[in-house]
Amino acid sequence: MSVRNVLLFVFALFSAAMLGLAAGAVWMVATLYLRHPLPWLALPIGALLAWAIRSFVRPAGVGAALLAAWGTLLAAIYVNMLIVGILIAGNMGMGLIDAMRTAGAGMLWQLARMALSPPDIGYTALATLLAAWLAWRAPRKRARAIAADK
Structure with missing residues (x-):
């Protein structure tokens, strides 16, 4: 593996x-604005990230x-978190910054983990699989051909 490949991997x-x-x-801004958890938002976020x-x-x-x-x-x-x-x-x-600095990553992680509900875990798992699938498959050639015609 060359140095260039390692640097590209680190950058990616x-x-x-x-x-x-x-x-x-x-996602946090949307959750705070609506004042309740939005675990389903993991799906569009996963698709967008993919x-x-x-x-x-x-x-x-x-x-x-x-x-x-x-x-x-x-x-x-x-x-x-x-x-x-x-x-x-x-x-x-x-x-917020003072509270997060005082609590530390360990405490924030433990409290976040304790607050997880089954829908949170389910939507996160589905979103992770969706993101992986969407990023793995190549875009369809037909969509490229239609875009090239315009």
């Missing part, structure tokens, strides 16, 4: 992580599928 992993964290933050990774990070295939699944799983974990941080901040009268 970093890109998928950043896309997953950004998707988790957007499209972004397949289009801009890696070509369709196994690598893109793994990165899309990783990004989707990271988004689901991140949104749960952010919501726990917000709940701690609200109960303690602190800012």
Whole structure:
């Protein structure tokens, strides 16, 4: 494996992580705005991450599928940890950053894990599989031909 391939792999992993964290933050905003959990939002977020990774990070295939699944799983974990941080901040009268820094990643993870419900786990699993499948398969040639005609 060449140095170039290793650097491309690291960049792709970093890109998928950043896309997953950004998707988790957007998911958190929607959850807070509507004031109740939205586990079903994992499905469109997984599809969006698969499209972004397949289009801009890696070509369709196994690598893109793994990165899309990783990004989707990271988004689901991140949104749960952010919501726990917000709940701690609200109960303690602190800012979000201070509450998350004080609680630490370990406590946030434990509280987020305890708050998981069966729908959360089910939607996350489905979204991870959907993202992997969408990123693995190549875009249809017909759609490309229609776009080329316009």
